[in-house]
Amino acid sequence: MSATAPHPEAAEAAHPDAPELVVDRLTVRFAGLTALDEVSLTVAPGSLHALIGPNGAGKSTCFNVLSGVYRATSGSVRLGGTELTSLAPHRIAALGMARTFQNIALSGRLSTADNLMLGRHRLTRTGFVSAGLRLPGGRREERRHRDRVREIAEFVGIEEHLATPAGLLPYGVQKRVELARALCLEPRILLLDEPVAGMNGAERLAMAATLRQVRAGLGLSLLLVEHDMDMVARLADEVTVLDFGRRIASGPPAAVQRDPEVIRAYLGTGGNGERSEST
Numbered sequence: 001m002s003a004t005a006p007h008p009e010a011a012e013a014a015h016p017d018a019p020e021l022v023v024d025r026l027t028v029r030f031a032g033l034t035a036l037d038e039v040s041l042t043v044a045p046g047s048l049h050a051l052i053g054p055n056g057a058g059k060s061t062c063f064n065v066l067s068g069v070y071r072a073t074s075g076s077v078r079l080g081g082t083e084l085t086s087l088a089p090h091r092i093a094a095l096g097m098a099r100t101f102q103n104i105a106l107s108g109r110l111s112t113a114d115n116l117m118l119g120r121h122r123l124t125r126t127g128f129v130s131a132g133l134r135l136p137g138g139r140r141e142e143r144r145h146r147d148r149v150r151e152i153a154e155f156v157g158i159e160e161h162l163a164t165p166a167g168l169l170p171y172g173v174q175k176r177v178e179l180a181r182a183l184c185l186e187p188r189i190l191l192l193d194e195p196v197a198g199m200n201g202a203e204r205l206a207m208a209a210t211l212r213q214v215r216a217g218l219g220l221s222l223l224l225v226e227h228d229m230d231m232v233a234r235l236a237d238e239v240t241v242l243d244f245g246r247r248i249a250s251g252p253p254a255a256v257q258r259d260p261e262v263i264r265a266y267l268g269t270g271g272n273g274e275r276s277e278s279t
């Protein structure tokens, strides 16, 4: 595969702790089906890497292995040198990997602020129980976390919604709350599963601007699954294309979009990766 040189802007902004993520010959089999077949990719520190491919290509399976939800059949995933394939999801999160989901997974009845506080749970020392019991150490710690939640909400542009139950917010804002909640984990690498799915044109552009800001301002590495090729071309330094579990191309977006195998894989999908019934 091609070497993943960080985007110049990314290299400048890369967080000193941003680790390299190296996926090496990752294979996942479900009974008779090979969902991932020796897939390799590298997310360079501080870069934005997009994982694309038609329906059923193996993108979600890859995310699920990276975040510890699925077990790999073979191959390895290393984050800054630490092997992740045998670790449980909470251990992987503790190493600084956060993710968002394709379908919104917020607590609709809780306020935005409380949803974000749940995102900080892993970082609490005394735990919110002692805060609830009004112990002084717990109260101080809770205040510190609430301040950080406000900062992250401002960064993502949702501070005016902090007191609102998340379920009452428009869809596009809920996607931002999800992003903010993942950032509340203070990750070093962020996995985003279709961050603009279901958004209108203006919301997509606004989210693209926010993601650029997240990368530049926080110096994180980002790996995103995305169907919207415009979004990928606009944002990604490097793209990996999967089809039927195999990596069929990788490289900068412009080169990947011209790749004959990629064009062939996307034919019959209307260009958006959605395979029709007959394909």
Ligand SMILES: Nc1ncnc2c1ncn2[C@@H]1O[C@H](COP(=O)(O)OP(=O)(O)OP(=O)(O)O)[C@@H](O)[C@H]1O
Pocket (backbone or CB within 6 Å): 030, 033, 034, 035, 053, 054, 055, 056, 057, 058, 059, 060, 061, 062
């Ligand atoms: N838990 C599972 N058990 C059995 N098969 C699975 C499981 N998860 C995924 N698969 C199969 O693995 C293949 C890859 O699926 P996956 O969801 O990873 O693709 P995808 O690229 O994310 O697709 P989409 O764009 O539709 O989300 C598919 O054939 C799918 O049916």
